[in-house]
Amino acid sequence: MSQAHDITPREKLDFDLQGDIPKYWFGGDPFKTRLFDAMSTIFPEGERYFISCVRDYRDQVTDPQLQRDIKDFIRQEGQHGIVHSQYNDRLKAQGIDVDMLEGRMRHLMFNVIRKYVPKAATLADTAAAEHMTAIMAHGFFERKEVLDSADRRMRAMYAWHAMEEIEHKAVAFDVMQKVAKVGYLRRTIAMVLVTLGFNFHALLITRYMLQVDGFSRWQRIKMFAKGLAWLFGPGGLYMPMFGHYIQYFKPGFHPWQMGQMRSYQLWLDTFNRTGDPIAAGEALHAAGA
Secondary structure: OOOOOOOOOOOOOOOOOOOOOOOOOEOOOHHHHHHHHHHHHHHHHHHHHHHHHHHOOHHHOOOHHHHHHHHHHHHHHHHHHHHHHHHHHHHHHOOOOHHHHHHHHHHHHHHHHHHHOOHHHHHHHHHHHHHHHHHHHHHHHHOOOOOOOEOHHHHHHHHHHHHHHHHOOOHHHHHHHHHOOOOHHHHHHHHHHHHHHHHHHHHHHHHHHHHHOOOOHHHHHHHHHHHHHHHHOOOOOOHHHHHHHHHHHOOOOOHHHHOOOOOHHHHHHHHHHHOOHHHHHHHHHHOOO
């Protein structure tokens, strides 16, 4: 098993989110842009949910290292929510009802799931989601072509988020296994549910955003047909990650068995040397295969 990374909270980062970022910042493609924008509207409440689910077991953790990891995990996730909320203010200016979207997400997560689902199951959801975001980090930045046409500032924001997901990818999993004692069946069922739920909500929000943008139903149908092929088709966004994804269903799996991201150290060294997350994001992107 590879050595885990240090979990380092990074705050007050400047991605120039108040700058002249194009409305369709992903190569001028409305579907690709709005899909990532949809993710951004999910993240703030999602991060709060993850923090809450891990905190349920924090008082039961006796391992000092895991306690430190939980503390840094919470700080990182909290900062992710703050930065995505800053970007989401741009979406509000474009006519997207972010408050409505976040309100629905908050109601589902905190008034329904957190209220009626066992804490062990919600922690399993969190561990599954953390695995998904970690493999997305690998998938988005190990292949240069994936984000090649994205605005450098948005690419840098997602790069920073991705690298910190790599750093803390095992924290919720370790709490789930070592403290909550979640078994194989609950762990794998959670991954199926999280996979379906995340993609369903992201695509539903994408459709709403394209409708707000004024695209006709026929235009949206054509965008979705092309976009879903890019998302799920052979050689698309998700398919190259499938081998990494499916490892979660292996008995005895642990997140660090998949090793360290090849170019993580380059991002870290560039950020530590420059203090500039955009420069670090560009170095990471340039290193993609």
